[in-house]
Amino acid sequence: MKPDLRDLARGELEARLSRLGEKPVHAAAVFAALYRDGAASFGAMTRVPARVRRLLEKEFSLRGFGEPETFVSAADGTRKLLFSFPGGAPAESVVLPGKGRLSACLSSQSGCACGxxxxxxxxxxxxRDLRPSEMVAQYEACLRAAAGPLSSLVFMGMGEPFLNWENLKKAVLILSDDAGHGFPQSGMTVSTVGVVPVIRELAGSPLKLKLAVSLVAADAGLRARLVPAEARWPLREVIAAARDYCAAKKAQVFFECIIFDGVNDSAEDAERLARLIKGVPCRLNLIPHNPPGGPGAGVTPRVKAFQKAMIASGVRTYLRLEKGPDIAAACGQLAARRGGSAG
Ligand code: SF4
Structure with missing residues:
Protein backbone atom coordinates (compact mmCIF):
# COMPACT_ATOMS: atom_id res chain seq x y z
CA MET A 1 0.00 0.00 0.00
CA LYS A 2 1.29 3.45 -0.89
CA PRO A 3 2.12 5.76 2.05
CA ASP A 4 -0.25 8.66 2.73
CA LEU A 5 1.09 11.99 1.49
CA ARG A 6 -0.25 13.63 4.67
CA ASP A 7 2.06 11.56 6.87
CA LEU A 8 5.06 13.57 5.63
CA ALA A 9 6.54 16.67 7.26
CA ARG A 10 7.55 19.30 4.70
CA GLY A 11 11.28 18.50 4.99
CA GLU A 12 10.59 14.86 4.09
CA LEU A 13 8.45 15.88 1.13
CA GLU A 14 11.17 18.25 -0.10
CA ALA A 15 13.72 15.42 0.06
CA ARG A 16 11.37 13.10 -1.83
CA LEU A 17 10.71 15.69 -4.54
CA SER A 18 14.46 16.20 -4.98
CA ARG A 19 14.95 12.47 -5.42
CA LEU A 20 12.20 12.50 -8.05
CA GLY A 21 14.07 15.22 -9.93
CA GLU A 22 11.67 18.03 -8.96
CA LYS A 23 12.33 21.30 -7.17
CA PRO A 24 11.83 20.97 -3.38
CA VAL A 25 10.01 24.31 -3.41
CA HIS A 26 6.87 22.55 -4.73
CA ALA A 27 6.45 21.05 -1.23
CA ALA A 28 5.15 24.42 0.03
CA ALA A 29 2.47 24.46 -2.67
CA VAL A 30 1.52 20.86 -1.79
CA PHE A 31 1.18 21.86 1.88
CA ALA A 32 -0.93 24.88 1.00
CA ALA A 33 -3.18 22.72 -1.22
CA LEU A 34 -3.64 20.02 1.44
CA TYR A 35 -3.95 22.11 4.58
CA ARG A 36 -5.18 25.54 3.47
CA ASP A 37 -7.37 24.57 0.51
CA GLY A 38 -8.38 21.21 2.03
CA ALA A 39 -7.65 19.33 -1.23
CA ALA A 40 -8.89 15.76 -0.82
CA SER A 41 -7.43 14.37 -4.07
CA PHE A 42 -4.36 14.90 -6.22
CA GLY A 43 -6.55 16.40 -8.93
CA ALA A 44 -7.85 19.03 -6.49
CA MET A 45 -4.32 20.35 -5.75
CA THR A 46 -4.66 22.92 -8.50
CA ARG A 47 -1.90 25.19 -7.22
CA VAL A 48 0.64 22.34 -7.75
CA PRO A 49 1.93 21.83 -11.33
CA ALA A 50 0.13 18.89 -13.00
CA ARG A 51 3.48 17.13 -13.67
CA VAL A 52 4.32 17.16 -9.95
CA ARG A 53 0.83 15.98 -9.02
CA ARG A 54 1.14 13.02 -11.38
CA LEU A 55 4.53 12.09 -9.88
CA LEU A 56 3.16 12.29 -6.33
CA GLU A 57 0.11 10.23 -7.21
CA LYS A 58 2.37 7.39 -8.37
CA GLU A 59 4.18 7.40 -5.01
CA PHE A 60 1.51 8.30 -2.46
CA SER A 61 -2.14 7.86 -1.51
CA LEU A 62 -4.57 10.35 0.03
CA ARG A 63 -6.85 8.44 2.36
CA GLY A 64 -10.12 9.94 3.51
CA PHE A 65 -11.06 9.41 7.15
CA GLY A 66 -14.75 10.41 7.03
CA GLU A 67 -16.48 12.61 9.55
CA PRO A 68 -16.35 11.64 13.23
CA GLU A 69 -19.49 11.13 15.30
CA THR A 70 -20.03 14.19 17.50
CA PHE A 71 -21.51 14.30 20.99
CA VAL A 72 -22.38 17.55 22.70
CA SER A 73 -22.45 18.09 26.46
CA ALA A 74 -25.73 19.63 27.60
CA ALA A 75 -23.88 20.68 30.76
CA ASP A 76 -21.19 22.93 29.27
CA GLY A 77 -21.12 22.69 25.45
CA THR A 78 -18.02 20.45 25.38
CA ARG A 79 -17.92 18.45 22.13
CA LYS A 80 -16.53 14.95 21.89
CA LEU A 81 -15.56 13.64 18.45
CA LEU A 82 -15.36 9.88 17.93
CA PHE A 83 -13.23 8.75 14.98
CA SER A 84 -13.03 5.29 13.42
CA PHE A 85 -9.58 5.15 11.90
CA PRO A 86 -8.58 2.35 9.51
CA GLY A 87 -8.06 -1.13 10.93
CA GLY A 88 -10.67 -0.80 13.68
CA ALA A 89 -8.83 1.94 15.58
CA PRO A 90 -11.19 4.28 17.44
CA ALA A 91 -9.90 7.57 18.83
CA GLU A 92 -11.48 10.58 20.45
CA SER A 93 -10.88 14.32 20.44
CA VAL A 94 -12.56 16.90 22.64
CA VAL A 95 -13.30 20.57 21.94
CA LEU A 96 -13.30 22.41 25.25
CA PRO A 97 -14.93 25.81 25.64
CA GLY A 98 -13.23 28.15 28.13
CA LYS A 99 -13.46 31.82 29.04
CA GLY A 100 -13.61 33.38 25.56
CA ARG A 101 -11.37 30.65 24.13
CA LEU A 102 -11.60 27.18 22.68
CA SER A 103 -9.04 24.44 22.99
CA ALA A 104 -8.83 20.98 21.49
CA CYS A 105 -7.63 17.81 23.18
CA LEU A 106 -6.23 15.28 20.67
CA SER A 107 -5.38 11.58 20.89
CA SER A 108 -1.98 10.20 19.94
CA GLN A 109 -2.82 6.49 20.11
CA SER A 110 -5.92 4.33 19.78
CA GLY A 111 -6.12 2.94 23.32
CA CYS A 112 -3.02 2.92 25.52
CA ALA A 113 -0.58 0.33 26.81
CA CYS A 114 0.22 2.15 30.07
CA GLY A 115 -2.70 0.75 32.06
CA ARG A 128 -2.32 0.94 17.63
CA ASP A 129 -0.30 4.13 17.28
CA LEU A 130 -2.02 6.89 15.33
CA ARG A 131 -0.38 8.18 12.15
CA PRO A 132 0.56 11.88 11.83
CA SER A 133 -2.25 12.29 9.26
CA GLU A 134 -4.74 10.91 11.80
CA MET A 135 -3.67 13.46 14.42
CA VAL A 136 -3.89 16.28 11.86
CA ALA A 137 -7.36 15.00 10.82
CA GLN A 138 -8.46 15.31 14.48
CA TYR A 139 -7.27 18.92 14.56
CA GLU A 140 -9.13 19.72 11.34
CA ALA A 141 -12.37 18.12 12.60
CA CYS A 142 -12.05 20.00 15.93
CA LEU A 143 -11.62 23.24 13.99
CA ARG A 144 -14.83 22.53 12.05
CA ALA A 145 -16.67 21.57 15.26
CA ALA A 146 -15.43 24.69 17.05
CA ALA A 147 -16.63 26.92 14.20
CA GLY A 148 -13.95 29.39 15.23
CA PRO A 149 -10.23 29.55 15.89
CA LEU A 150 -8.67 27.21 18.45
CA SER A 151 -6.36 28.95 20.91
CA SER A 152 -4.55 25.86 22.16
CA LEU A 153 -4.00 22.18 21.41
CA VAL A 154 -3.27 19.61 24.07
CA PHE A 155 -2.14 16.05 23.41
CA MET A 156 -3.90 14.69 26.47
CA GLY A 157 -6.53 12.48 24.82
CA MET A 158 -6.14 8.76 24.32
CA GLY A 159 -2.64 7.35 24.52
CA GLU A 160 0.80 8.18 25.87
CA PRO A 161 2.15 10.66 23.29
CA PHE A 162 5.79 9.96 24.13
CA LEU A 163 5.32 6.27 23.25
CA ASN A 164 4.35 7.39 19.73
CA TRP A 165 6.92 10.17 19.63
CA GLU A 166 8.12 9.89 16.01
CA ASN A 167 4.57 10.19 14.65
CA LEU A 168 3.64 12.90 17.17
CA LYS A 169 6.72 14.94 16.22
CA LYS A 170 5.71 14.79 12.55
CA ALA A 171 2.13 15.80 13.39
CA VAL A 172 3.49 18.80 15.33
CA LEU A 173 5.73 19.80 12.40
CA ILE A 174 2.83 19.48 9.94
CA LEU A 175 0.37 21.40 12.14
CA SER A 176 2.83 24.20 12.83
CA ASP A 177 4.12 24.55 9.25
CA ASP A 178 3.56 28.08 7.96
CA ALA A 179 2.79 26.76 4.50
CA GLY A 180 -0.17 24.84 5.97
CA HIS A 181 -2.18 25.31 9.17
CA GLY A 182 0.54 27.40 10.84
CA PHE A 183 -0.63 26.56 14.38
CA PRO A 184 2.13 27.83 16.73
CA GLN A 185 4.06 25.14 18.57
CA SER A 186 4.01 27.35 21.65
CA GLY A 187 0.22 26.85 21.73
CA MET A 188 0.58 23.06 21.93
CA THR A 189 1.04 21.07 25.14
CA VAL A 190 2.05 17.45 25.26
CA SER A 191 1.25 15.47 28.39
CA THR A 192 3.22 12.43 29.52
CA VAL A 193 3.03 10.00 32.36
CA GLY A 194 6.82 10.40 32.55
CA VAL A 195 8.66 8.77 29.63
CA VAL A 196 12.07 10.01 30.76
CA PRO A 197 14.14 9.45 27.56
CA VAL A 198 11.65 11.47 25.49
CA ILE A 199 11.42 14.28 28.06
CA ARG A 200 15.20 14.50 27.70
CA GLU A 201 15.03 14.39 23.90
CA LEU A 202 12.40 17.16 23.88
CA ALA A 203 14.65 19.25 26.14
CA GLY A 204 17.45 19.01 23.57
CA SER A 205 15.25 19.55 20.50
CA PRO A 206 14.32 22.82 18.81
CA LEU A 207 10.59 22.06 19.29
CA LYS A 208 8.74 24.72 21.28
CA LEU A 209 6.03 22.47 22.72
CA LYS A 210 4.92 22.93 26.31
CA LEU A 211 5.42 19.95 28.58
CA ALA A 212 2.91 18.56 31.07
CA VAL A 213 3.84 15.67 33.38
CA SER A 214 1.22 13.58 35.13
CA LEU A 215 2.45 12.94 38.67
CA VAL A 216 -0.68 11.47 40.33
CA ALA A 217 1.07 10.83 43.66
CA ALA A 218 4.27 12.03 45.31
CA ASP A 219 4.71 8.73 47.13
CA ALA A 220 6.47 6.29 44.78
CA GLY A 221 4.77 3.24 46.32
CA LEU A 222 1.29 4.72 45.91
CA ARG A 223 2.14 5.96 42.42
CA ALA A 224 3.32 2.49 41.40
CA ARG A 225 -0.10 1.10 42.36
CA LEU A 226 -1.92 3.73 40.27
CA VAL A 227 0.54 4.24 37.39
CA PRO A 228 2.34 1.03 36.31
CA ALA A 229 4.84 3.14 34.27
CA GLU A 230 6.39 4.12 37.65
CA ALA A 231 8.25 0.77 37.59
CA ARG A 232 10.00 1.77 34.34
CA TRP A 233 10.46 5.51 34.90
CA PRO A 234 10.59 6.18 38.66
CA LEU A 235 9.27 9.47 39.98
CA ARG A 236 12.70 10.79 41.06
CA GLU A 237 14.02 10.32 37.49
CA VAL A 238 10.89 11.93 36.04
CA ILE A 239 11.33 15.00 38.27
CA ALA A 240 15.06 15.20 37.45
CA ALA A 241 14.25 15.09 33.70
CA ALA A 242 11.53 17.76 34.13
CA ARG A 243 13.98 19.96 36.04
CA ASP A 244 16.59 19.60 33.27
CA TYR A 245 13.91 20.31 30.63
CA CYS A 246 13.05 23.61 32.40
CA ALA A 247 16.72 24.60 32.53
CA ALA A 248 17.39 23.70 28.88
CA LYS A 249 14.24 25.38 27.55
CA LYS A 250 14.12 28.24 30.06
CA ALA A 251 10.50 27.23 30.49
CA GLN A 252 8.17 25.95 33.15
CA VAL A 253 6.61 22.50 33.28
CA PHE A 254 2.97 21.79 34.04
CA PHE A 255 2.55 19.14 36.69
CA GLU A 256 -0.82 17.40 36.63
CA CYS A 257 -2.13 15.65 39.72
CA ILE A 258 -5.39 13.74 39.77
CA ILE A 259 -6.85 13.93 43.25
CA PHE A 260 -8.52 10.77 44.55
CA ASP A 261 -10.82 11.26 47.48
CA GLY A 262 -9.14 9.87 50.60
CA VAL A 263 -6.20 8.36 48.63
CA ASN A 264 -3.70 11.12 47.83
CA ASP A 265 -5.33 14.26 49.24
CA SER A 266 -4.17 14.45 52.86
CA ALA A 267 -2.06 17.24 54.41
CA GLU A 268 0.93 14.82 54.39
CA ASP A 269 0.36 14.12 50.68
CA ALA A 270 0.44 17.86 49.98
CA GLU A 271 3.65 18.27 52.01
CA ARG A 272 5.30 15.35 50.20
CA LEU A 273 4.30 16.76 46.80
CA ALA A 274 5.61 20.24 47.67
CA ARG A 275 8.95 18.69 48.74
CA LEU A 276 9.14 16.61 45.54
CA ILE A 277 8.73 19.50 43.11
CA LYS A 278 10.51 22.15 45.18
CA GLY A 279 12.65 24.40 43.01
CA VAL A 280 11.24 23.17 39.68
CA PRO A 281 9.76 26.10 37.70
CA CYS A 282 6.22 24.81 37.43
CA ARG A 283 2.52 25.25 37.61
CA LEU A 284 0.48 22.53 39.30
CA ASN A 285 -2.94 21.55 37.97
CA LEU A 286 -5.14 19.59 40.35
CA ILE A 287 -7.81 17.48 38.67
CA PRO A 288 -10.53 15.99 40.88
CA HIS A 289 -10.86 12.33 39.83
CA ASN A 290 -13.49 11.55 37.17
CA PRO A 291 -14.38 7.86 37.44
CA PRO A 292 -14.83 6.14 34.04
CA GLY A 293 -18.53 5.49 34.73
CA GLY A 294 -19.66 9.02 35.48
CA PRO A 295 -19.13 12.38 37.17
CA GLY A 296 -16.80 12.40 40.17
CA ALA A 297 -17.15 14.09 43.54
CA GLY A 298 -15.93 17.39 42.03
CA VAL A 299 -14.22 20.04 44.14
CA THR A 300 -14.61 18.74 47.69
CA PRO A 301 -13.40 20.61 50.81
CA ARG A 302 -10.42 18.18 50.87
CA VAL A 303 -9.46 19.22 47.31
CA LYS A 304 -9.69 22.89 48.30
CA ALA A 305 -7.60 22.26 51.41
CA PHE A 306 -4.99 20.47 49.27
CA GLN A 307 -4.82 23.41 46.87
CA LYS A 308 -4.49 25.83 49.79
CA ALA A 309 -1.63 23.79 51.25
CA MET A 310 0.21 23.73 47.93
CA ILE A 311 -0.19 27.49 47.46
CA ALA A 312 1.07 28.03 51.02
CA SER A 313 4.18 26.03 50.03
CA GLY A 314 4.82 28.49 47.21
CA VAL A 315 3.53 26.34 44.31
CA ARG A 316 1.28 28.03 41.74
CA THR A 317 -1.68 25.67 41.94
CA TYR A 318 -4.90 25.64 39.93
CA LEU A 319 -7.99 23.47 39.90
CA ARG A 320 -8.84 22.02 36.52
CA LEU A 321 -12.56 21.55 36.47
CA GLU A 322 -14.27 18.67 34.82
CA LYS A 323 -15.61 19.26 31.30
CA GLY A 324 -18.23 17.22 29.49
CA PRO A 325 -18.87 14.67 32.25
CA ASP A 326 -22.28 13.77 30.77
CA ILE A 327 -20.64 12.63 27.50
CA ALA A 328 -17.64 10.89 29.14
CA ALA A 329 -15.28 13.54 27.75
CA ALA A 330 -13.49 14.46 30.98
CA CYS A 331 -9.90 13.50 31.83
CA GLY A 332 -9.57 9.74 32.25
CA GLN A 333 -12.96 8.97 30.71
CA LEU A 334 -12.06 8.58 27.01
CA ALA A 335 -12.79 5.01 25.97
CA ALA A 336 -14.30 5.33 22.48
CA ARG A 337 -17.79 4.89 23.85
CA ARG A 338 -20.80 6.74 22.59
CA GLY A 339 -22.19 9.29 25.03
CA GLY A 340 -24.37 12.38 25.16
CA SER A 341 -26.50 13.70 22.33
CA ALA A 342 -25.19 13.43 18.81
CA GLY A 343 -24.57 16.91 17.47
S1 SF4 B 1 -3.66 8.16 31.92
FE1 SF4 B 1 -2.65 8.47 29.93
S2 SF4 B 1 -0.85 7.12 30.04
FE2 SF4 B 1 -2.25 6.42 31.67
S3 SF4 B 1 -3.49 4.79 30.68
FE3 SF4 B 1 -4.63 6.72 30.44
S4 SF4 B 1 -4.03 7.48 28.42
FE4 SF4 B 1 -2.50 5.95 29.03
Missing part, protein backbone atom coordinates in the same frame (compact mmCIF):
# COMPACT_ATOMS: atom_id res chain seq x y z
CA UNK A 116 -3.12 3.53 34.65
CA UNK A 117 -5.77 2.06 36.93
CA UNK A 118 -8.02 5.14 37.00
CA UNK A 119 -8.14 5.64 33.23
CA UNK A 120 -10.81 4.33 30.84
CA UNK A 121 -8.36 4.46 27.90
CA UNK A 122 -5.86 2.38 29.87
CA UNK A 123 -8.49 -0.35 30.32
CA UNK A 124 -8.75 -0.69 26.50
CA UNK A 125 -5.09 -1.66 26.07
CA UNK A 126 -3.19 -0.40 23.02
CA UNK A 127 -4.92 -0.92 19.68
Missing amino acids: CVFCATGSMGLI
